[in-house]
Amino acid sequence: MRSLILAAGQGKRLGKVSKNKPKCLVNLFGKSLLETQIDVLKSANINDISIVSGFKSELLNDFDLKKYHNKDFESTNMVASMFVADDLFSNSEDLIISYGDIIYEKKNLEKLITNDSEVSIMVDLNWKNLWSIRFEDPLSDAETMKFDKELNISELGNKTTNYYDINGQYTGLIKFRKDVLYKIYNTYKLFKESSPDNYQNIYMTDFIQILIEKQIEVKASLVRGGWLEIDTESDLIKYKNLEKNGKLNTFYNR
Numbered sequence: 001m002r003s004l005i006l007a008a009g010q011g012k013r014l015g016k017v018s019k020n021k022p023k024c025l026v027n028l029f030g031k032s033l034l035e036t037q038i039d040v041l042k043s044a045n046i047n048d049i050s051i052v053s054g055f056k057s058e059l060l061n062d063f064d065l066k067k068y069h070n071k072d073f074e075s076t077n078m079v080a081s082m083f084v085a086d087d088l089f090s091n092s093e094d095l096i097i098s099y100g101d102i103i104y105e106k107k108n109l110e111k112l113i114t115n116d117s118e119v120s121i122m123v124d125l126n127w128k129n130l131w132s133i134r135f136e137d138p139l140s141d142a143e144t145m146k147f148d149k150e151l152n153i154s155e156l157g158n159k160t161t162n163y164y165d166i167n168g169q170y171t172g173l174i175k176f177r178k179d180v181l182y183k184i185y186n187t188y189k190l191f192k193e194s195s196p197d198n199y200q201n202i203y204m205t206d207f208i209q210i211l212i213e214k215q216i217e218v219k220a221s222l223v224r225g226g227w228l229e230i231d232t233e234s235d236l237i238k239y240k241n242l243e244k245n246g247k248l249n250t251f252y253n254r
Helices: 012-018 031-041 077-089 106-114 127-134 178-194 204-211 235-246
Strands: 004-007 049-052 066-069 095-099 100-104 119-124 143-147 155-158 169-176 219-222 225-229
Touching: 004 077, 012 095, 012 235, 031 049, 031 100, 031 106, 031 169, 066 077, 077 095, 077 178, 077 204, 095 106, 106 119, 106 169, 106 204, 106 219, 119 155, 119 204, 127 225, 127 235, 143 169, 143 219, 143 235, 155 204, 155 219, 169 178, 169 219, 169 225, 225 235
Parallel strands: 004 049, 004 095, 049 066, 119 219
Antiparallel strands: 095 169, 100 225, 119 169, 143 155
16 A cells, blocks of 8 residues: 655745644644644555645655655646656555645544455545634535545536535545556546546546546545645634634544
8 A cells, every 4th residue: 555645835824833834744732734644644554655745845755755756736626636646556555645734543544445446536525514613604614525425426527506416525535446546547648638628627526536437446435534734824723712612523623
């Protein structure tokens, strides 16, 4: 099992705390987001960890990780960062993909690891509880997520004004099974060739939707909380206040 952390971004919405360092090095609960992810991955016996850097990449040099660099980090999204590490998509091991601005509990990671689908996505059923803390209107930042009784995902990543369109929330933690890595890479290559003006800015959810349309099995790995997304300065303040008031465990156990 291998892991790739996508951490090229600066995180401008975090304000001064990420002004001079990558978003993944922002501190929360006494550790950087990156350190927290590494600790959880290693606790699940995933020691082959790579990272895609971008903004202030030199600040990641002290970490014992295999490093890839997205030189176009200012003008590209997560998918372009992911395929900077294209050699991982010819490997014979399952691959965990993680956004660099999330933290998650070991139990959530282990559930994803044991999911044998071609593509598995951690999906939070209790997302509304967390979004209600983060946003005045949870729907303002929520996206569609639709799956059937067998947990096959049919739609994700679209804006909606209806809670019925959201069976759960996409979290930015994915597992690609080893035998479909080449299919995923080839799908990206074909998309890149057919959309030379747009491929660099495609969102991960849009790319996963393409995989679904290519008949690649994409299933939800369901969790109830146990993770946090750190996107804004307000997120940091609210999570620290939850910890201070003894309410953090409702959403995430350190």
